[in-house]
Amino acid sequence: MARRVRTTGSLDPRAQSILRAVIEEYVATATPVGSAALVERYRLGVSSATVRNILADLETAGLLTHPHTSAGRIPTDAGYRFFVESISEAAVLAPVEQLMIRHQFGQVQHASEQWFRLAATILAGANRMAAIATPAKPRAAHVRRIDLVTISARLASLIIVFREGALRQVLINLSEPAEQEDLTRAAVILDGLMAGRTAVDAERALTRIDGIGPIASLVQRVGERVVAAVREYDATLIEEVFSDGLLHVMEAPEFVRSDKLRRVFAALEDRAYLGQLFDSIEGTGRVQAFIGTENGPEEMRDVSLVLASYGEPGTAVGVVGVLGPTRMAYQQAIGTVRFVSSLMNELVANIHA
């Protein structure tokens, strides 16, 4: 009984393989797993009594637990954590799956504003879980292009293209009627002044507008709107959180006929929490798992997140990842998230060239 099964993070190999077996079994069945089921389904070469002893040890080590006396074991969050640490380096996606995912990205290659959505959709499908993704967003965006299009005599549409890929359309009420010709001239002037600039620099450039007359004042007015739009874009810390596959999680037995998931969804709408969460993975360059109670908010204690950032730390970063019950196929999840985020890295690198 006084067997030492755990010596500071390392585990007797047999105990470790039994832990893996318990996790694998529980992930698959969602019911507590007993010693008999283990010897039956995994060729462990020992009797159920021995397995029971080891299970008891794993429980005292805090890696497994008991819903009640006469039930089988289920992994604790610490158990999952131990498991995740032991596999995360090795969790690499099979080449076939890599190819399939690459292929899907190939299909929408030209629609860069859709990449992050596709990433979530792919992750959701591959893991049969919920997935989230945000577009890559810079701390301080650079204007790449400014265009003005006439809509009616007194209404124009201002289009701002950012170097980081985003697009903004702003309606502008004109104080006096203007032809497309005037708008084009104004756009060319503004484009020359502001292309390549951040909000701060663009505002400075605005002061250098000289001359009077209708065009100069048009340029001035529109320029102010450009600066405001860039400012607003910069200030929006999380532009959008796209999620997909929420239905998959709703189907998980732990959430069917329970309202826990509703609270999870509610927590996910809290931008402050998400911002903090995303900050904690940004720039680490690694896939990170947040398992059950490791999540701060009460409502998130029944789910796990596997997240990674993508993009270029100095330029623009986004986040992709999956969300599911703590009883999650972590190996698959980590593998797919790692691969998808690296793919997004490639894609983003191209358009920032």
Next chain:
Amino acid sequence: MARRVRTTGSLDPRAQSILRAVIEEYVATATPVGSAALVERYRLGVSSATVRNILADLETAGLLTHPHTSAGRIPTDAGYRFFVESISEAAVLAPVEQLMIRHQFGQVQHASEQWFRLAATILAGANRMAAIATPAKPRAAHVRRIDLVTISARLASLIIVFREGALRQVLINLSEPAEQEDLTRAAVILDGLMAGRTAVDAERALTRIDGIGPIASLVQRVGERVVAAVREYDATLIEEVFSDGLLHVMEAPEFVRSDKLRRVFAALEDRAYLGQLFDSIEGTGRVQAFIGTENGPEEMRDVSLVLASYGEPGTAVGVVGVLGPTRMAYQQAIGTVRFVSSLMNELVANIHA
């Protein structure tokens, strides 16, 4: 009880007011309402026994039902339908609420691509229910503007602005390096050829490109991409379905601890069903309610939809509306949906001028 309570659609006024009372009470409490509760809470001026008689009549008329013998009454879908018919003309939003909603639209007035999202958010908030909205989309879009922006030597971004307000960004790999200057010239040529055109006309215009040399072939290549992008936009019958406030519906007692809602959400992802649903309201110019079993799909039988289209039938139309349990405050729902859709009409009319 051979009282004739219903004569082809019309109802004895007292019976009608009791029906309203039952619906009002049931909408508020979500529990079957008994005769005693009615006389207590609504000054009906008659005894519970009389109310019981009328309830029985309303039941034989098919407007109310019984979960079981010893329970109170709940409205049937037909009961809700009768109620909706009786109020829908009168369901007008209070001026205060109208003002508040107008104010919220004022805040994002310049960001036209956000209007439909805001509409859903407002409807969700005002009704404490789920809301959906789609952007206004034309059957055959017209190009308003074409722009080309260099990203790197061999990569460019094609931006297409549609007259109907939408925006498309397409990455283009160039067969040979091009400066911004070349791209601008190509864009101007294409803009001249295609502005105001539909996909079919734009394609025809492409054949008129003459001359050889790098610019002509660039124009040709990009022009093909423009046509393809317009085609793709036209072919996408439903561009996006934005939803908000799903959490509100998850909180409804009929869906907490049940998986019915999951199936509803699943049905809502079926574009074919939505397309058909939207077609049935397009151009009617009226707010329409789809109550419980009136919805085709099995999974939608426990919810109601209150929908309206907006936009200009010939040009571009979208849909806004709310989704909730059949036990829904229809008056409020119809009022807000009607108002929001009319507001969207105004907004869209401006930019299509």
Next chain:
DNA sequence: CGTTAGCACTCACCCAGCCAGAGTGCTAAC
């Protein structure tokens, strides 16, 4: 000394039976 068979023990789960309460439908009187 680790492993194993055997066994008593413990709960969750299921089902049946029971009770209380809400609300009805009917009847007879007003």
Next chain:
DNA sequence: GTTAGCACTCTGGCTGGGTGAGTGCTAACG
């Protein structure tokens, strides 16, 4: 036509015993 009174019905919650899965412990074994 309306109302009081009453018998009746059915759900929801509560209780209690039976079942079975799975444990922990003990003692024997190699």
